[in-house]
Amino acid sequence: SQQGEEDPQALSIQEGENATMNCSYKTSINNLQWYRQNSGRGLVHLILIRSNEREKHSGRLRVTLDTSKKSSSLLITASRAADTASYFCATGLSNDYKLSFGAGTTVTVRA
Amino acid sequence: NAGVTQTPKFQVLKTGQSMTLQCAQDMNHNSMYWYRQDPGMGLRLIYYSASEGTTDKGEVPNGYNVSRLNKREFSLRLESAAPSQTSVYFCASSYRGNEQFFGPGTRLTVL
Numbered sequence: 001s002q003q004g005e006e007d008p009q010a011l012s013i014q015e016g017e018n019a020t021m022n023c024s025y026k027t028s029i030n031n032l033q034w035y036r037q038n039s040g041r042g043l044v045h046l047i048l049i050r051s052n053e054r055e056k057h058s059g060r061l062r063v064t065l066d067t068s069k070k071s072s073s074l075l076i077t078a079s080r081a082a083d084t085a086s087y088f089c090a091t092g093l094s095n096d097y098k099l100s101f102g103a104g105t106t107v108t109v110r111a
Numbered sequence: 112n113a114g115v116t117q118t119p120k121f122q123v124l125k126t127g128q129s130m131t132l133q134c135a136q137d138m139n140h141n142s143m144y145w146y147r148q149d150p151g152m153g154l155r156l157i158y159y160s161a162s163e164g165t166t167d168k169g170e171v172p173n174g175y176n177v178s179r180l181n182k183r184e185f186s187l188r189l190e191s192a193a194p195s196q197t198s199v200y201f202c203a204s205s206y207r208g209n210e211q212f213f214g215p216g217t218r219l220t221v222l
Contacts (some may be wrong), residue, residue: 004153033210042115042201042213043154088153090211097142097161097208098169101153 003027004089004102012108019076021105023089024069030094032065032072037086037104046074046087079109113137115214117202123220124192132187132217134202140212142205143185145169145177147198148216154201160185192221 004025013019023032031050035043049056049065049072056063062075076083086106090099118133136143141162146154146169156169158177166177174196176188185204189196197220203211 030208035211040216042215043203043211045210045212048210092208097205098144098156098159099211100156100170101146103151103153 003029003091003100004032006087006089006102006105008105009103010106010108012110013079014110015079015081017079019079019083019107019109021074021087021107023072023074023102025072025089025091025100026070027091027093028067029091031092032063033090033092033099034061034063034072034074035088035090035101037088039085043088076107079107081109081111083107084109115202115204115212117200117214117217119217120215121218123222124189125222126193128192129188129190130192130219131189132200132202132219133184134186134214135184136202136204136212137183138204138206138212139182140204140206141182142207143179144203144205144211145175145185145187146201146203147171147196148201149198157187157200189219192219194221197221 034046086104088104144159145157160179200217202214205211
């Protein structure tokens with residue numbers, strides 16, 4: 001079964017606005033990762049946050065992790081048309097190298 | 112440096128036919144993975160290989176077999192294809208449970 005669940009399922013914003021999506025998971029994790037998938041393409045890794053970290057930044061991306069609530073959020077600031085894609089969270093456990101993916105959030109950035 | 116490559120890109124099979132999906136990585140990664148992605152769903156792990164010489168079942172292994180041929184190559188075999196195996200298949204690789212690098216995918220249709 002899928003460990004992570006993203007919310008919302010879909011998001012439509014104007015170029016320049018911020019986009020926020022959330023991920024909730026069920027069991028203790030070693031790390032949580034966010035990936036982007038453009039239509040018809042493979043997934044691309046965006047950012048990894050470990051269970052002992054609370055916040056991480058990469059360019060226009062900001063990820064937070066709250067292990068007490070078993071949730072994470074991904075914020076994309078100053079969105080661009082090129083940010084139109086599906087975004088997936090994936091959780092990694094401590095005892096193996098597998099990832100469990102959620103169903104994703106589809107983000108549409110309108111020009 | 113090609114990253115993760117997959118062949119073929121597209122395939123149409125008839126029910127009962129067999130085929131092998133090929134995957135290779137040139138990043139010297141220890142771990143390799145096979146996922147399937149169905150519409151509206153995230154990725155589901157079929158099989159993975161934590162290191163050369165080992166393979167383990169993932170979430171949806173029924174109807175599939177894998178071979179870790181060497182450190183670079185990890186193949187997925189469908190012995191007797193069924194319409195339920197119509198999907199997009201992604202191969203990925205990683206170094207010891209860190210970020211995963213994905214191939215471009217194989218779009219498989221089983222009639």
